[in-house]
Each structure stands twice: as C-alpha cells, then as structure tokens.
Amino acid sequence: VTRLAALLLAAALLAAGCGIDEKGDELAGSTREATIADADGDGALDRGPAERLVDRTELAPRGRATREVLRFGQLADVHVRDEESPARVPFLDRLGPPVTSTFRPQEALSPQVLTAAIRTLNAERPDAVLLTGDLLDSAQRNELDQLLAVLRGGPVDPSSGTEGYRGVQSAANPDGQFYRPDLDAPRHRGLLGRAQREYFSPGLRAPWFPALGNHDVLVQGELPPSDATDAIATGDRALLTFDPVLEDLLQDLPRGGRGGTPDLRDVPPEAIEDLLAGGIPGRTTEVPPDPRRRHLRGAEPADLLREAANLADAPGGPRLDYAADLAPDVRLIVLDTANRDGGARGVVGPEQVRFLRRELARAGDRSIVVVDHHGLDRSDGGEAARELLAGDDRVVAELTGDTHRNEIRPVQTESGGYWQITTGSLADWPQQGRMLRLVTGPDGERAIETWMVDHAGGLDAEDLAGAARELAFLDAQGGRPNGFAGGRRDRNARLWLPPLRSGG
C-alpha cells in the first residue's frame, strides 16, 4: 500500500509538472505546434493551426541538412517601460503615424510580457538568446533594472513612483482617447493595480547577448538625455491628458492636402525637442516623483549590459560593439547602431566598420551571425558594413529589429548571400519571439530553420501577459493593422544557404 501511495503521489506530481502552469518555467509556445489567431475576424483570439516551415530557396536550392550546429533564440524590441514616467508623450499618439508608438493600450504590462516570452523560450532550450535592441522604452534606469531583474530571474518590481498606478490609463482620467482597463472595452478591472505588483521571474536559462537600440540610449528613442529631460523624468508633474494648448502647437504642423490631421513625418526632431525643452506644456498633474527614473547617460547602458550579460571580453566604451562565440562553429558580431545624437534612424560609423572588418577576420572558418538593431540597410553609413558582409560567405544571417515587423529577406551577394531576419516586437502584436537553428548536411548543405514562439500569456486574458496580447491585437494603431506579423514566409521558414566556397 505504501508503495502504491508513493507511485500515485509521484504520478500526481509529474502530472502537475507537465501541465501548462503559469507558475511553471517551461511552457509550449512554438507556432510549429499551434498558433494564436483571430480566424473568424471577430476581434477575439483563439488557438489556430500550426505553421510548418516553408522552404525558402532564393539563395540556394533545397537540400538535406539535419545536423544541428546551433539552436538560439531572438527577442526584439522588448521595450520594458515605465509607463508612469512623466518623461513620456503618450498624448501625441492620437495624432497617428508616425507617432503611434507613444502609447499602447498594453503598455503597463511590458515586464510581464517579457517574462512570459522567457518562459516559452526556455522551453525551446536555446544555446543562446539574442536581444536585438530597444530593450528599454525610454532609456530610464528603472527600466533597465526591471529588464535585468526579469532576465536574471527572481522577484521583479514593475512599479515606479509610489505603489499603485498613476498614469494616463487611470480610471480617473477623463481622456477617452486612452484605453482605461477599468472602464473601456474590453474591460479588465484591476488590471493596472495587478500590473504594479511584485512577481517572480524564472529568468532566462541561456546565455544572452544584447544589442543596443535607439530607445536604450535616447529619451523616447528620439532625444538625447539631458538635465532637462532628467528633471522631467524624476519630477512630480506629468501631463496625463491632451491639453488644449497642444492643439495650438499642432496647428503649425504640416498637414495633408485637404487640411487633415498633422503628418509628423515631416516634423523636424527639434520640434519635439522644443516641445519638452520648456518643461511639460499644458496643465500638468502632480505625480509621485521617483529618482530611479533618471535617464541613462554616456557609457552607462553599455557598461551595465556588458556586466549583466557577462561580456567581459567585449570592448569598453559607450558603444556596445562586440563579438562572442555562440557555439564552437558560430561567431556572433554585434554592432551598436543607436545614434547618440538623437533620432530614431540607425547609424554605423567608420570605427564600427573597422571593428567589423577586424572581427570578420578573426572569425576564422566559423559561421558568422551579425546582430544590429536597425538593420544595416536602414542605417546611415551601413552600406560599408554591408559591403564587408557581402564579400564573406561565412556570414549566414543578419538579425535585426526596430521595425516591429517579422520579415525575412534574402541578401544576394557576390559570395552567395545571407539572410536578413527581422523579428517583431514584444511591445506590439503578435508579441512573439523567434527561435533559430543553424543546421548542416553531409554534402555541405547549410540552412537556418526559424519559427516564431508565442509567449506564455493565456487566451482567457486572465493573466497579465494574456491581457497584454489581447490588447496588442485590438490596438488600431498597433501590429495587427500594420501587418507586423508578416507573411508565413517571414515567420516559420527553412532558409537555405549557399554552400561555403572554401568548402568548410
């Protein structure tokens, strides 16, 4: 009887451990098993069919590749955010493109979404995880602290200021342009309060390699931090509603042909800078100040990330350019494309090109994965770096982020070519991470298998990450209408690579 009881107890424990348990560490999220979709178009998410890998042969014909060289993950544009920070401009979001990312209905849930993504990535057992920039939303110290707490594992405190939520989504805010979970549909009462509570993160169970994006070093990804921005961030006044004074400011902005809404694409960055330089315009509200909201300056973000990611061999300084071994046969080169002078566009300097040439030379006969946030083709000065990659047949992929859109493009080069793989953001629908496998075959075949991984948030929107995904899906300025999920060929694909000319 005792042995039977022990067996039953063991079976019960195993059953409990194998289920999808929010508190557990490993949860299935691979889209090769099931997807999350709105099949009937009613705005409600449900389980969808699995997506098999699509063979892409633009660079090389389909072959036979079964030996796994490296298995790794990618998380892009995490945007861990202090949504209560006074140094934000969520009220500009209503103006439409291109400032639609200044407010998101799910913005208070960024640490929880990252944690849920880590849970499913852990289940994929990667050898390494690449974090391809915009880890933070507005280069604040407390955002970085939250990010590192989630990645390391252990308790995470997602709140800032004082306890509870004091931001634009509060039920007390009569500005109906902001989604207020306690009031507006879909109604999630108490969501914001729960989002501020401390919780436990399992931590990322693989070595991780960060890249810096513009949001990691610039205020709102646009403005270089300054004493003025710090004063606003750590101050006790915030603009929580769209003040009529802003309407007057907007009157002078460029407009469409028939006098439509302002088009901020033509607004010089100085205009936004001017907006904040004189302090917060309009009628502000008192909020609890928090010195942890100060902006990261100079080498601080690079130094802190190097330390946290154990990149002891990486060069020091404000730029986070470095190389590392992902596997015995795979070399990683990371380029820091964030423009410290301000602006969202990427930049690659001559020094970085020299660094890239040097590291390519040091890679030996190993396959090379290049990581940068903006994409070299979308960065000023990136052409020189692209030319270096074009001449090297060891380069298998350039992994990027920034656009928040899943996209895989072949880059045809004289040496055969490589794949530029861009992964969508955890901040926007579809809130997925990406898994990749570098595989080889007996006859020199090479391929990258890649598939998307949903985070562990439930579909019933009871848990915070699940609610975040639902809200991200509904967001009329978010990833759904903008097609950030990409096509099937941009998600789950087997990307065939030309064989090495050197025969390695």
Add this chain to the structure above:
Amino acid sequence: MRRAWLAAATVLAAALVTGTALTAAVSLSGGFDRAAERADLPDLIVRFDEEERADVERRIGALPNVAARAYRTELTRVPMAAGRGSTRRGSLQIVDPGRRGYEIVDGRDVGTADDEVVLEAGVAREWGVEVGGELLLGGEPPRRVVGLSRSPDNVAFPLARAARAYIALESVPERFRPFLGTNMALAWLSDPSRQDVTLTQARAVSFGLEDLRFVTRAGVQVLIGQAAGIVVALLVAFSVVALGTAGVMLGASARSEVARRLPALGVERAVGFSRARIVAGQARRAALVAAPAAALGLGIGALAMRGPSERLLDALNEVGPGLGLLWWLLGAWVAIVALVGAAAAWPAWRATNAPVAALLRGGELATGGRPPRRLWRRSAGGFTALGARLATARRGRWLATVAVLAAASATLVLLLALASLLTALRDDPGSVGKRYALTANLGEEAVPDIRRVDGVADAAPRWAVEASAAYALGQPLRLVAFPQRAARFETPPLAEGRRRRATTEAEVGTGLADALGLRPGSTLAVALPSGIEARFRVSGVVRSLEHEGRAAYVASEVLEDSGVLGAPVVAVALEGGADRARIGRELAALGAPPSDATAATTRNRAFLGILASVLRVVALTVALVCLAVLVQALVLTARERRPTIALLRTTGADRPVLGRLLAGACLVVLVPAAALGLALEWIVLGPAVSSLAAGYAGLSLAPGPGHVALVVGGLAVLGAAAVAWVASRLVREPVVTGLREEA
C-alpha cells in the same frame, strides 16, 4: 343549430380581436429588425465632418472585428424636385462601391452611369414618383430614377424632414472626385456583440475628426423611436393585452355553453356513455363550431389591421412580417380552437363527475346542494325586474357574459385612455415635464429680448447633444442642457434620488439608468461628439420620455468648453392666459416664428392619420364584440324563456313590454360588466400596457371621467341596439310556437 351559430359568433368576435391584435403586434414589434436585415443595415455608422477618404480608410480599416466597410458622402440641403413634390432640404448620398446598407424595393441599384439615381421609397410615395421617373438635383441635369430604396437608418420622408436620394461615386464627374471627401463610414461587424471593443478602438483613432458621432444599430432604433417608438410600443402592448382579453372571452363563452348543456350531458351519462367519451364529444363539438369561426375572425381581423399597420411601418421605413404573419395566424387559430375545446372539456369533465340525477336536474344545481341565491329581488317589480331575474337564473352563463363584456369594456376604456395619452404626448409638453410652451430658433443672445415680450414668463436656451456613454460607446444618449438657473425648465417626474443642484450633477432618464446601471451617486461619463469625455454625478433618476428615456439633464455651463454647444433653441415659458398668437408674432419679429413645444411624439399629420386608422380598427372590432355578446346573451335568454315570453304575449304584452323585459336582462349584464371592466382597466390592463410599452416612463393609462362616460354610454347604446333587434325578432315569432314548447 341557432345556439351553435351564437357560439360561433362569440368565437368569431374573439378571433376578430385576436386577428387584429396579433397583426398589429407582429407587424409593429419586429418591423425594425426585419427592415435592418433586408437593408443589410450596418452595425456601426460613423458620421463626421468631411475628411479625405484615404485618411478615413486608414482609421476604419484598422479597427478590429470589422467584416466589411463602406463610405458615403452626404450632401445636405440639396434642392430636389420630382413628380408633384420638391424640397430644398434634400439629402444626396454619394455611395462608394461596396455594401450599401439600403434595400432596393423597386427597380435596381444605381450604376456608374452619370444620369442615375435611387430615390427613397418614402419620397417616391409622397411625390408620386415611379421607377423611370426623373429627379432634379440642384441645377444639374435631371437624373433617371432607376430604383426605390428603404433603409431603417431613419424614418421615411415626410416623417423625416430630408428627402434622400443616392448616386454612385463613379457617376460623379471625374474632375470633381478629387475634391470629394467622405463624411460617413459604414461598418459591418463580424460579431456585433463585441461592438464596444470596436468602438473603443474607433475612438482611439478618431482624433482630428470633427463632429464625430457613432451610431450603432441600437442607436438607430432609438433614433427612429423618437418619431413613433412610444406609439408603436403602446400599440404592441395593447395588442398583447387584447390577446389575453380574447382568451378570457373564449374561455368564458365555452364554459357557458357547457353549463347550458349539462342536462344533455346527464342524459348521455344515464345511457352509459363514459366520462371521457362525453368530454371528448363536448370538446369536438366546441372545436367544430370554433374552427371556421376562428378562421373567419382571424382573417377579417388581420385584413382590417393589415393596411394601417403597413402604412405605419412604411412611414417608419420598417417592414411588415409578410407571409410570416400567416404562421402567427395559423398558430392563433390552433390556439383558439384548442382553447375552446379545452374550455369546453374541462367543465364537462368536472360536471360529469356529479351524480347523473343532479346532472339531469340542470347545470345550476349540479355544482352545489344549496339553492342559488336570488340575485334580483322580487320586490324590484315590473317587467324590467323580471327580465333581470330571467337573465340571472342561469348563473354560470350570466357570469360568463359579464366576464366577456367586462373584458371588452376594459379594452375599450384602455383604448380611450391610450388615445388620450397619445394626444397628450403629442400636444402637451407638460406631460413629459417640459415647463415651456414654445420654442424658437433664435440664438442665445435673443433670450433677453424674448423675456421682455409681454406674456412671456421666462426664456432659456436649450441644447440637445447626441452623445454616447463613454464606457459603453454603443449606448446612445442625449444630453439636454439648460443653464443651471433654468434647470426647472424641464423636469420629468423624479423616480429616484433628488433634483440636481450643482452644475456637475445630472438627472438621468430611467432608460439610460437601466442601460448603464446608474443610480443616484453614480458617475455618468459621456463621450461627446468633440471627442471630449464629460463626467457628471447622478443626482436623480427621472421618468423621461426624451430619446426613449436615454437622456440626461445637465447644466450647459459644464459643456461650454467642450465644443458641442452649437446654436440652441430658445425655450419660452408663457404666463397663464397669455395670448399665444400675439407672442408668436412678436417672436417672429425678433427673427424666427416660434413652434409649439413638442412632447414625445411626432406632429406629422399623415403619420397621425395612419395612427388614427389603426385605433379606429381596434375600436370597431371591440365594439362589434360587445354587440355580439349582448345579442347572444339576450337571444339565449329569450329562447330559454320562450314559454314564459309566449305566456306574457298572450296576456297582452306588446313590443314595449318585451323591450322592458329584455332591457332588464341587458342591464343586469351591462352594469356589473361596465363596473368590472373599469376596475380591470384601472388595476390590471392600464398598468400592464404602460409597463410593457415604456416601463422607463411611468405613463398613466388610468381611466378618466370622460372615458368612463364614453364607455358606459357606448355600452348603453349597444345594449339598446341589441334589445331593439331581439325584441323585434320576438314580436315576429308566432305566440303559439312558444306555447307549444310549454306544453
């Protein structure tokens, strides 16, 4: 045989009421839904000041849960002329390719040809235009009417002020198209129950759109209800109650018939028939009599009501049930026959449980050993008293007759109360809490001048702002705003809480309170067309008929910075006995002739004419029922007392004497029936109809003195007619026939 005819007449009368009521109820209650279905009415209509199509498409195309979308450009105040009509308030709708949201009821939809137009059926009806006719739009060359349309997104012309016509965007000359924006977006949702989610996102991307208004299907229904919703609801509720009344009539009639046949049932029992066989036979006989009578009554009732109902629906751009009504009538026919059968079977089953001897002695003795209490004292004397005694001798039938007449007279009283209420809702602003008699389309600045007019007690600007509940954007509401000092200008009866005192407070209609779960102390959050959210503390809940009870009464001061207070109308309260004509002239001299303040229903003459014909049909039906029941009661009494009457005639009783005798029989039925009917209407039917039609408004349908006098008088006239007719028949019958029966 003659008794069978009389029973059939009662069934026919009840079926007539049923047919009339059922046709009205079925036709009117689902009219909007049927029309919306056939017109493919969008789930969401978004109106705004003209914007570029691409900009609007960027916003609407991004919304979740949208299965299809289409755009229109509405040009207002377009001069239109066709047939025998013309207007300067035409609404020309330029429709983009895609789903339309209107039904083509004749002809075809507009194509790309530049000379085609679709005209709203209501306009075509009013102006006498047919497919193939021509329509003049402004100074443009005439367009050919290729089709007639119907859409319940508004009531039909002329109930709606604007005449609507549709042309295709492709038919607009290409040189003009780049300058043509859009001001209306239509969206069909994949799951309409999730429209709030869609609306939340729509609001989030609406910045920059001016005068933005979201209208959902429910909102459209409320808007249409503005014109006649309360009237239709009252008629439907009346019909439901009338159906119940008809059931009572049928049951009572069948029961009376069984009571009359009790001796015959005793004979059947005596010769060995089983109870089941007797009961089945009784039910079969009753059903055989009821079946053709019910079919005839239902048919006549339906035909009589069909025309007025359809005209009423046409005026509202709604659709009748068509052949679907036949199923309802068939169901009613089955129900009537079954009811009559059951009403005959049940008392027969109970009666045949008595000893055969008791049955043979007669029905009145069968139910108890105690002799029947005399209901008419001998001391009353005379032929009238004798008639009363003869009528009450058959107690069961007498009670059944009284019950039927009471139900019918209650229905009549209800009808009269309904008519009075509708009149008050049309003409008496005070009935809905409006403390002003006139309105004038003069600006706010004219208020001091208006106040100085002799006979004017006070004047204040009144704004009506169409808005939505901020947290449930699919719930439309109307803000009625007066300056705080003039808060008493409009005070619907308070149902809960207290009147507002501060500018931050609101009184909300019961309809709105029910829809949003508001109580005194709650917060009412309103999404204004300007995109601003206004919040009010609910001080009280009021029984308002404005906007079907979905209204909130607030201080205009709170809305001053919100950009929604356009030009108000000025509400003018008059002193007692003021000369309205003179005041009207003086106000006209200030810039605009005043209008009488409206209450809750339209003043449209054609619409009210249709309504009157509906009520006339119902009244006529009920009056016929009363007459049939009275005649039946008198004829049965006369037949059963034929020997007595023959004996009286042999002793010299002439027609006046027989008249007095029958009058006594008639009075003994009419008087209690009238009293009972009035009580029934007051206690049961009136409150029931009021609650069914507009529980949010607390309408009173209690009978007034005038109603009582009319019904009593009407019944007296009907009774006199019945007495005269039956007496003339009795006089024509040979005396010897009655005496032979005695022998």
